[in-house]
Amino acid sequence: MEVDITSKVKDYVRYGLIGLVVLVLLAGGGVYLYQHHNRSMTVYGAQVAGTLVPAKARSAGKITEIVVSDGDHVNAGDVIARVETNITDEEIQQLQQNLDLSKQSLEQLKKGTTMTVPAAAAVPQVDSGAQQRAAQAYSRLQRMNELFSMGAISAVKRDEAAAAYAAAKAAASSQPAYSAPAQTTTVPVDPEIIKQAEAQVKQAEAALANAKQDQQSTEILAPAAGTVLIVDGMANDAEVKANQVIVNIMDAGDAWVEAHVTSEQAKNIRLGQFAEYEVDGHKLQGSVKDVADASDAADDNADQSNASDGDGRLTVRISIPSDLSFTLKPGMEATIKFVLGM
Numbered sequence: 001m002e003v004d005i006t007s008k009v010k011d012y013v014r015y016g017l018i019g020l021v022v023l024v025l026l027a028g029g030g031v032y033l034y035q036h037h038n039r040s041m042t043v044y045g046a047q048v049a050g051t052l053v054p055a056k057a058r059s060a061g062k063i064t065e066i067v068v069s070d071g072d073h074v075n076a077g078d079v080i081a082r083v084e085t086n087i088t089d090e091e092i093q094q095l096q097q098n099l100d101l102s103k104q105s106l107e108q109l110k111k112g113t114t115m116t117v118p119a120a121a122a123v124p125q126v127d128s129g130a131q132q133r134a135a136q137a138y139s140r141l142q143r144m145n146e147l148f149s150m151g152a153i154s155a156v157k158r159d160e161a162a163a164a165y166a167a168a169k170a171a172a173s174s175q176p177a178y179s180a181p182a183q184t185t186t187v188p189v190d191p192e193i194i195k196q197a198e199a200q201v202k203q204a205e206a207a208l209a210n211a212k213q214d215q216q217s218t219e220i221l222a223p224a225a226g227t228v229l230i231v232d233g234m235a236n237d238a239e240v241k242a243n244q245v246i247v248n249i250m251d252a253g254d255a256w257v258e259a260h261v262t263s264e265q266a267k268n269i270r271l272g273q274f275a276e277y278e279v280d281g282h283k284l285q286g287s288v289k290d291v292a293d294a295s296d297a298a299d300d301n302a303d304q305s306n307a308s309d310g311d312g313r314l315t316v317r318i319s320i321p322s323d324l325s326f327t328l329k330p331g332m333e334a335t336i337k338f339v340l341g342m
Contacts, residue, residue, distance in 0.1 A: 050255030059214035099204040137168035286319035
């Protein structure tokens with residue numbers, strides 16, 4: 001009995017071709033998946049960084065209490081610490097006296113400068129009657145001299161006329177001198193000097209107001225919302241100076257993951273590129289927000305380009321998602337995987 005295997009052969013051929021196509025597709029897909037899976041670049045040693053806002057002591061004093069702990073989240077205006085200031089009541093009184101003196105000086109300058117003009121030189125007072133009597137005595141003396149020379153009178157008469165003239169002359173020259181009285185006048189002060197005095201008054205007012213506020217302001221408040229980072233050495237009973245930083249606040253909304261890469265690695269990184277990374281055991285995703293020379297990383301206006309001199313390293317910043325379930329702190333380490341070819 002003969003068996004027709006033609007149909008079976010056809011089935012084998014048909015299904016064999018289908019299977020071969022499937023194998024080819026699977027192999028191609030495997031190669032694609034393998035290549036795609038390996039189209040990434042891993043960078044180690046990255047760290048969390050961000051903008052820090054300092055909270056400072058307004059004046060010198062001693063920390064009596066630090067209310068928060070390192071890593072706490074605070075809102076703007078929350079109490080961070082309390083400080084006992086060194087401003088005394090005597091210092092407040094001295095500043096008040098300085099202000100009072102500045103105001104008095106300003107008022108005097110506005111009134112002008114009072115000056116006394118010296119008296120004019122003494123002028124002899126002329127007595128016309130005495131002058132006339134002296135002139136008459138002089139004329140009589142001349143007449144007596146003529147008569148004496150003629151022998152008409154004796155020497156006694158001539159001497160009497162000379163004595164009368166001398167007396168009249170002395171009387172005319174001994175009249176009291178006249179002096180004009182001294183005069184007092186007010187001279188306006190230069191407007192520039194008044195402006196300087198007004199500025200001194202304002203400075204004295206500001207110094208007094210600040211001192212009073214500092215004396216009463218024993219609480220250090222958070223200047224912004226974010227994570228508390230207590231400065232080394234800041235603790236209860238620690239002495240602080242005016243404007244000394246007690247804590248820094250890192251705003252989670254202005255934080256990033258920062259990595260340093262070589263110029264060769266930077267060729268595979270571009271702005272907006274997707275990246276995966278892990279921080280403190282948490283897997284996160286972000287995108288490249290900045291690529292700049294490492295020396296310019298702190299400059300907000302740094303040139304966002306992949307250019308680098310020789311083998312110089314570049315700084316790459318990766319965005320961090322908002323509303324995290326854990327607290328970010330500067331210096332936290334991260335490993336970044338850059339997805340390539342996407």
